[in-house]
Amino acid sequence: SYVLTQPPSVSVAPGKTARIACAGKIIGSKSVHWYQQKPGQAPVLVIYYDSDRPSGIPERFSGSNSGNTATLTISRVEAGDEADYYCQLWDSYSSHYVFGSGTKVTVL
Amino acid sequence: EVKLVESGGGLVKPGGSLRLSCAASGFTFSSYTMNWVRQAPGKGLEWVSSISSSSTYIYYADSVKGRFTISRDYAKNSLYLQMNNLRDEDTAVYYCVREPSEYFQDWGQGTLVTVSS
Numbered sequence: 001s002y003v004l005t006q007p008p009s010v011s012v013a014p015g016k017t018a019r020i021a022c023a024g025k026i027i028g029s030k031s032v033h034w035y036q037q038k039p040g041q042a043p044v045l046v047i048y049y050d051s052d053r054p055s056g057i058p059e060r061f062s063g064s065n066s067g068n069t070a071t072l073t074i075s076r077v078e079a080g081d082e083a084d085y086y087c088q089l090w091d092s093y094s095s096h097y098v099f100g101s102g103t104k105v106t107v108l
Numbered sequence: 109e110v111k112l113v114e115s116g117g118g119l120v121k122p123g124g125s126l127r128l129s130c131a132a133s134g135f136t137f138s139s140y141t142m143n144w145v146r147q148a149p150g151k152g153l154e155w156v157s158s159i160s161s162s163s164t165y166i167y168y169a170d171s172v173k174g175r176f177t178i179s180r181d182y183a184k185n186s187l188y189l190q191m192n193n194l195r196d197e198d199t200a201v202y203y204c205v206r207e208p209s210e211y212f213q214d215w216g217q218g219t220l221v222t223v224s225s
Contacts, residue, residue: 001170033211035153042203042215043153054213086153090210095167097143097155097210 004100022087032070117219130187130204146200
């Protein structure tokens with residue numbers, strides 16, 4: 001089955017840029033979606049179809065996808081961005097949805 | 109406003125059964141694929157099952173195939189997950205999720221299922 005690999009943690013200072021990688025075999029040929037989850041809360045969609053932003057999500061959140069890596073970028077990081085982030089895609093070969101293992105973003 | 113409200117969680121012994129429900133409102137229920145996604149305590153997200161808008165296409169994660177059954181009732185705008193032969197590793201918060209197309213747009217608050225003797 002398709003595997004998505006994320007780093008367990010990323011640390012970033014306020015005002016700086018955080019980049020969260022999501023690695024998968026030829027992931028650039030698939031559509032990747034990203035979710036933010038804060039403790040005790042349900043996940044929230046922050047990026048869909050690689051780089052589209054749902055209404056209400058700040059422009060500081062952006063996404064890209066090419067080759068074997070998709071990336072979620074958070075610019076001008078704020079304390080409120082501290083959360084777990086998950087990448088996800090639909091694997092048509094197995095007819096399964098797949099999540100990455102998640103990345104904990106810590107704001108220093 | 110889209111609203112997804114799960115119910116039916118609780119404590120059950122290994123080998124037991126449980127039926128989760130999800131009441132949907134604020135959108136045309138018959139137009140969307142619906143999913144169940146779970147999260148074990150302290151762990152990541154795991155997709156469980158999906159049912160297409162017309163119930164034509166139904167998919168399950170390998171970990172639950174043959175034990176769980178997803179269904180929907182259009183008259184009641186409700187989604188269900190029948191869980192049989194439950195195992196310790198099925199312990200998790202189960203989320204009801206609306207899917208426009210390959211991504212999970214709206215999530216319920218979840219219902220906790222605990223499998224323990």
